[in-house]
Amino acid sequence: MEGFTLFDTVVLIGYISLIAWIGSRFGKDQHNPEDYFLGGRKIPGWAIGLSVMATQASAITFIGAPGWGFEGGLERLVTFINVPLAMIVLILVLVPIFHRAGIYSIYELLERRFGPATRTLTALLFLIARGLATGVVLYAPALVLAVVTGWSVNLTIIIMAVLAITYTVMGGISAVIWTDVVQMFVLWLGALLSIFFLVTSLPDGWGDVFDFGAASGMFNAIDLSFDPSVTYSLWAGLFGGFFLHVAYFGTDQSQIQRVLSSPSVLDAQRSLLIGGYLLIPQMLLFLFIGVILATYYQQHGLTPPEDLNELLPRYVVSAFPSGMAGLVIAGVFAAAMSSLDSALNSLSAVTVRDFYSRYIKPNASDAHYLKASRMATIFWGLYATLFAFFAGNLGPVIEAVNQIGSWFYGALLGTFLLAIFSHRSNARGAMAGLIAGMLSVWCVSSLLDISWLYNNTVGVAVSMSVGYLVSLSAPAPSQDQLSDVMMAEAAPDMQAVLAARADNAEVIGKEARLTRRRCIGLFAWFCLMLGMLALLQGWANG
Amino acid sequence: MAEHLILSRQIDEEAAKKRLQRLGATACEPAWVSLWAAALGLPNGTPGAWLLSAQKMRRALLIVGAELPAQTTAIDTELRIESGLPPTPEALNRLWLWERMATPRHWRIQVLDSAPTSIWLPCWLGYARGRQHRLLVISGLSGEPLPMLKPIVLKGLEQAYRNGSESETKSSGVNKRREKAV
Numbered sequence: 001m002e003g004f005t006l007f008d009t010v011v012l013i014g015y016i017s018l019i020a021w022i023g024s025r026f027g028k029d030q031h032n033p034e035d036y037f038l039g040g041r042k043i044p045g046w047a048i049g050l051s052v053m054a055t056q057a058s059a060i061t062f063i064g065a066p067g068w069g070f071e072g073g074l075e076r077l078v079t080f081i082n083v084p085l086a087m088i089v090l091i092l093v094l095v096p097i098f099h100r101a102g103i104y105s106i107y108e109l110l111e112r113r114f115g116p117a118t119r120t121l122t123a124l125l126f127l128i129a130r131g132l133a134t135g136v137v138l139y140a141p142a143l144v145l146a147v148v149t150g151w152s153v154n155l156t157i158i159i160m161a162v163l164a165i166t167y168t169v170m171g172g173i174s175a176v177i178w179t180d181v182v183q184m185f186v187l188w189l190g191a192l193l194s195i196f197f198l199v200t201s202l203p204d205g206w207g208d209v210f211d212f213g214a215a216s217g218m219f220n221a222i223d224l225s226f227d228p229s230v231t232y233s234l235w236a237g238l239f240g241g242f243f244l245h246v247a248y249f250g251t252d253q254s255q256i257q258r259v260l261s262s263p264s265v266l267d268a269q270r271s272l273l274i275g276g277y278l279l280i281p282q283m284l285l286f287l288f289i290g291v292i293l294a295t296y297y298q299q300h301g302l303t304p305p306e307d308l309n310e311l312l313p314r315y316v317v318s319a320f321p322s323g324m325a326g327l328v329i330a331g332v333f334a335a336a337m338s339s340l341d342s343a344l345n346s347l348s349a350v351t352v353r354d355f356y357s358r359y360i361k362p363n364a365s366d367a368h369y370l371k372a373s374r375m376a377t378i379f380w381g382l383y384a385t386l387f388a389f390f391a392g393n394l395g396p397v398i399e400a401v402n403q404i405g406s407w408f409y410g411a412l413l414g415t416f417l418l419a420i421f422s423h424r425s426n427a428r429g430a431m432a433g434l435i436a437g438m439l440s441v442w443c444v445s446s447l448l449d450i451s452w453l454y455n456n457t458v459g460v461a462v463s464m465s466v467g468y469l470v471s472l473s474a475p476a477p478s479q480d481q482l483s484d485v486m487m488a489e490a491a492p493d494m495q496a497v498l499a500a501r502a503d504n505a506e507v508i509g510k511e512a513r514l515t516r517r518r519c520i521g522l523f524a525w526f527c528l529m530l531g532m533l534a535l536l537q538g539w540a541n542g
Numbered sequence: 543m544a545e546h547l548i549l550s551r552q553i554d555e556e557a558a559k560k561r562l563q564r565l566g567a568t569a570c571e572p573a574w575v576s577l578w579a580a581a582l583g584l585p586n587g588t589p590g591a592w593l594l595s596a597q598k599m600r601r602a603l604l605i606v607g608a609e610l611p612a613q614t615t616a617i618d619t620e621l622r623i624e625s626g627l628p629p630t631p632e633a634l635n636r637l638w639l640w641e642r643m644a645t646p647r648h649w650r651i652q653v654l655d656s657a658p659t660s661i662w663l664p665c666w667l668g669y670a671r672g673r674q675h676r677l678l679v680i681s682g683l684s685g686e687p688l689p690m691l692k693p694i695v696l697k698g699l700e701q702a703y704r705n706g707s708e709s710e711t712k713s714s715g716v717n718k719r720r721e722k723a724v
Binding site: 096099100101102103104257260261265266267349352353366369370373488489490493494495496497498499500501502504505506507508509513514515516 | 555559562563564565566567568569570571599600601635639640641642643644645649668671674675676677686687690692693696699700703
């Protein structure tokens, strides 16, 4: 047990400085303006893929998932088992509409469909929800800093907040593909090394892990109970978690921003596909580390820390060779800073675009809006900091961040689905549905004993059904209001035009629908993952 | 109407067919869409990219490069679609402001103080048939799908159909092939 040595500190500072240098060297100080745009063009596809994967391998996963696995084994994987299915919905339904609509903030789509009040309310809900979740994201590196230094976590929260806000206001480290690749490599290296050191420290190695995991039911990932109070039943994961992830990846500006900024729908699909394939194995890896840590604690007769989020950072600091611990902790910091930077940026962008430029200063200069966005960054940084002080009481950070989302996401997603699928729904219905959806989630979570994952299902179901029914009390929307959510070519006269042109255009042979194949691939991946978990569970239970 | 700069078609027919086929199209044809290109660059610097837009577009297209890839030969009989008047300088600046807000890395890049250039953007139109006919638009420069151009293209196709210019615009396709798309 070496602890965090001086050499680790040197590596930590060196790594952060190197990443900052790469970011500023390749991201800002280009003299040729083409370099600003050509950033990723000459970089191989595998590096771009890894950079997308890096955005999914956050500090929250590194810190929260092992604690989650320590507590409940693999059963919590059902929260993420639905991600491939959620990605199919995003690829088929939401992304094409968002891309075609040509919007910067997805809440603009709701304004065109339902009017300004719906846009304002949904954007406000996003700001509240994402601001709270950012508090949890801020707590994660603060906790690591507290573990490393032995300082109070409240002090480290303030230190991290000052660092994150300053860093974001100064412009952040520009998203450079290679720094993402390095970050991804370091986090996964940390995870794999943890497994190696943990397993080799056990007398029977993997045998101990599998014996302990099987004996304590930690490999029981699939719970078929229909009892809604069972938090991590397969049904809660499929029906609740599915809506959670459609909403998270599809209606949260901090996530959909990357998709809206993609040059094409296919590029946007690619990043969603990587998430769809990666998230389950990644979560499985970190939950498995939790199972191995539980075996390690049991074998060595150790008492786990009160805050399970500390488990993996503590282990890294105590067991890794000098220098390696510094590198992995630095990777966690870099990942956290990257997440905080993008969260604060999306919060300030929505504040300026959806509120400030519409209600306060509609025709200000660019410089004024830049200043306003910086002020908004500081405001949301302080808001997140206040919440970060309470984040330690919320259990594993990965669960906390998803629970917070589940309070808001169902109603938000329901409103988007209403806008897209119900051409009869109107502004009155959308507002009523949104408010009823939020209230129903609040009632259900405070009055009934059901899994928090179902909050998303309840929110979607109530907001859509109330929204539709209330819509019937007001006139149907105009064709213009429906233009973003209807195929522009669906009108009968346009069909005739297209039929005539298609008849006289060059035949290009049998269609080879890439999107369809991608979706089938994701569904097959979902089935494969579920099948493997079932096999593991079957083996563990003899 | 101002003199148009014609951008050269980088994606040939075979490449366009492959790309459109992957998107579900069963037939395709070349087209040209008129847009307005505004230069982007560092303040007082040379252009490094171009923002392509029209008054009716909600978001602009970005072409990277100091110069627009122009061709000297005139457009032949392929389908040509006009997108209307150029966006005002204020609208262009505002469009670029929101693009920069979305991608802070581009913050220092500005719309350079010159009038937008009128251009013909080469495109490929794909036609897909399911329960309904669908239109797909991909760039003739990069092959990327351009869903934001669909409203302009649909309007252009409708106009061409109404004007009875159908026989004229389809001639290039008909000359090459007589079989019907399925």
